[in-house]
Amino acid sequence: MKNDAITVSEFNAVLNQTLSFAYPEVVVEGEVSGFKVSQGKWVFFDLKDSDSVVGCFITTYQLKTELEDGMLIRVKAAPQLTKWGKFSLTVREVELAGEGSVKRAFDLLKAKFEKEGLFAPERKRALPEFPQKVMLITSAQAAAFNDFVTIINDRWSGVDIDHIQVQVQGVLAPAQIVEAIIYANSVADEYDAMVIIRGGGSAEDLQAFNTEEVVRAVFASDIPSIVAIGHEDDVSLAELVADVRAATPTDAARRLVPNRSEIQTRVASLTNSMLSSLENTVSISRTQLEGFYHSIEIRLNNLRYNLAEAFTRSCCAIEILVHSSVSQLESSKKLLESLDPRAILSRGYSITRINGKVIKSPSQYSSGDTIVIQLQQGKISLKPQGEGDSNDKRQTIISF
């Protein structure tokens, strides 16, 4: 017996080798119990049913869903005897079993993301009104794809849609969706929006869009996202984290592109406004021009009036001046006439001169002087006796 003995380690190794050969992978369904995470890396829990319990181990990296005690799950695992002699299942994948578990995992993950602020409204980005190039992540085999494309074509013209074919349910779906999102974002500048859609299904069918990896990939996307998963009543975490949540794939199409007829109406309205405004501008310009002409006409009339008035005033002034000059002339004339010595002669006065000089006093006379008396009709020369010509009718020579 002594020679047949093996060490404990050898025993465990043989046992694990046997287990590995007999049960390389088992799928076990049970209720989670004693769930705990050690050092943030190692996850331990038990799976149990009404009669039995088996321990399970998985890393946090491998665990893609939220777990807690009481949840019904299926694990894909390899049985193993640890070096401490404890039998456990080394879990590779966890799948939620039953609506209750799915709902509970959803609630737990949702609460976690809410706490982190992944659904915060302030981080939501608006989709461009007129997307030109869009990334579509879905399965072309699903009805959602055709519904989406039909609505896009009904509503709009001129959008390029690049499609990445992915599984939208099953264990491979999350990784494929995440890879597609990462690829789209590697050429993010090319795309105006990223669309992720899937049609209706059971809660388990839609589970890929409630996984942490998909939600975080949508959250990290540089391309504004619009996500529509399932029917209108279905709410997925991927929708909640998206920039825009659409109720259904057809709703996503409606939200993504504008309605052609609405844009046509808008363009027609703008065109009418332009035309109406231009007509108004022309009308204003015409009114301004007419006002300008009217103003010029008023100015011209004023000038004409002022000119006429100036002319009238000038004529009047000249007339007054002439009249005044004439009157003045008449006065001067009368004055001159009144001063004319001849006028006095007509009234019978005479002027007496000696040697041409008017004399006013007898003392001016000297013996022998000839006195000349100027009358109106002629002269009388008074000379000393013996002189003079008595035949001169204009002159009477009186000798004295």
Place this chain on the structure above:
Amino acid sequence: MTNDKQSSVFKYSEALKELEAITAYLESSDVDLDEAIKKFDRGSELATQIELHLKNAENKIKTIRSKN
């Protein structure tokens, strides 16, 4: 498709934005008539372009990657 798509593709957003700006200019007061006529011509051209694209442009859908 490369980034030069932006320059070769008709952009509804830019055309509509310009058309709206022209309409706003024409609706504003103190508009120069010559400028208004020029802008009206440009606006009419934009409206025609938009209408033509809405009628004639096609949506292009292609699968660029497949995981199945």
